[in-house]
Amino acid sequence: MMGDKKEINSGDHSTNIQGNKVTVNQQSGLDYLQVRQVAMDVFKSNFYDLGDKVEKLVNDRAEEVLNKYLTKLEEESPEAVENTVDPDVRYAIYEVQKSHARRGENDISDLLVDILIQRTTNQNESFVKLVLNEALEIIPKLTIKQIDVLSFIFMFRYLVFVRPISFAAFYNTINEIIKSEEIPNNEIFYQHLQYSGCLSISIGSATSKTIMENRESHFIDDDIKPTISSYGNFPIYLHKWDNTKLCNSSLTSVGIAIAISNIKRKTGLDLDLRMWVHE
Incomplete structure (x- = not known):
């Protein structure tokens, strides 16, 4: 939040705004709405620009699988939402959104969500994490x-x-x-x-x-x-x-x-x- 702003004129038709007081609000944890917003922002900024009609479809699918994931995570392991700050988990979320946006099959998305839940809750065993990451990439290649x-x-x-x-x-x-x-x-x-x-x-x-x-x-x-x-x-x-x-x-x-x-x-x-x- 900026306060006590000062204006500095620096030429015709230009205005600079200078703040001499800046307050930074920090939050100790993430809630599900914040995770959802961040994940959708990441998805939208990385997925291809495919035109308005297709863009709406892929965004709807990305939100659908994200909501399914967050709902199930909240039911099974609510404390694990903190693990979504892990860059590897965040990347896994994006991969699941991308995969469902492309295929749109509910059976496949259910599998992806189940394995993504396991990946989110498993933070200790490196080998298991690697296997789950690979599974998330391979499932969309299978019938x-x-x-x-x-x-x-x-x-x-x-x-x-x-x-x-x-x-x-x-x-x-x-x-x-x-x-x-x-x-x-x-x-x-x-x-x-x-x-x-x-x-x-x-x-x-x-x-x-x-x-x-x-x-x-x-x-x-x-x-x-x-x-x-x-x-x-x-x-x-x-x-x-x-x-x-x-x-x-x-x-x-x-x-x-x-x-x-x-x-x-x-x-x-x-x-x-x-x-x-x-x-």
């Missing part, structure tokens, strides 16, 4: 089906249950993520996932028989093998696994992060990424 396949790989091959569950619960969770007939056969589908950094495809394979034999101890059913051979479409999942690049695929740290976030979105199962991603 929902590709993301669902990553989640299927994680559920089928990586998820270790803390306590025994029924085979029916395991099958139903997988079926919520992706239907067996939706799993593609063509190699280029999996090569794109490898190119994007979500998985690696090796010469060696992990057969469905080996995986399910290792899983039997996690189920509480009395007789697992007859159940597997006849339960719903589960034999089709096994056939798909053994006859596509699924059996040759291993998830990267980024692939695991994306898969876990998608599993939460589709089933409500909330898994701790740090159980699988750590130094």
Whole structure:
């Protein structure tokens, strides 16, 4: 705030204003409205000038995903709003806005917001932060089906249950993520996932028989093998696994992060990424 102003005439048609008292107001913290305003200012100053009609659309989308993020952050971890002053978090917010402004898909924005929340609340583990940052950049390069396949790989091959569950619960969770007939056969589908950094495809394979034999101890059913051979479409999942690049695929740290976030979105199962991603 300027006070006691003095005017100095310095020539025809010009006026300089000099203040000899300046008061600087400092705030100890940020609230959600301030974070929202700063984030939108950053977005508008960096996104391309695409014309009035397109500009309104991209700004609407940027505000939409920002509001979704701030609302969820306030619900889950209100104290973490202070972390948005971190330049790395601020950049991540901008990347999420930019991605949603370009694609405008709600399923993708939900994934981006979930991972952005994790990135905002995680301030201590450098490796986890790097993985989450990479996930935010890779998700916009994938289709929902590709993301669902990553989640299927994680559920089928990586998820270790803390306590025994029924085979029916395991099958139903997988079926919520992706239907067996939706799993593609063509190699280029999996090569794109490898190119994007979500998985690696090796010469060696992990057969469905080996995986399910290792899983039997996690189920509480009395007789697992007859159940597997006849339960719903589960034999089709096994056939798909053994006859596509699924059996040759291993998830990267980024692939695991994306898969876990998608599993939460589709089933409500909330898994701790740090159980699988750590130094």
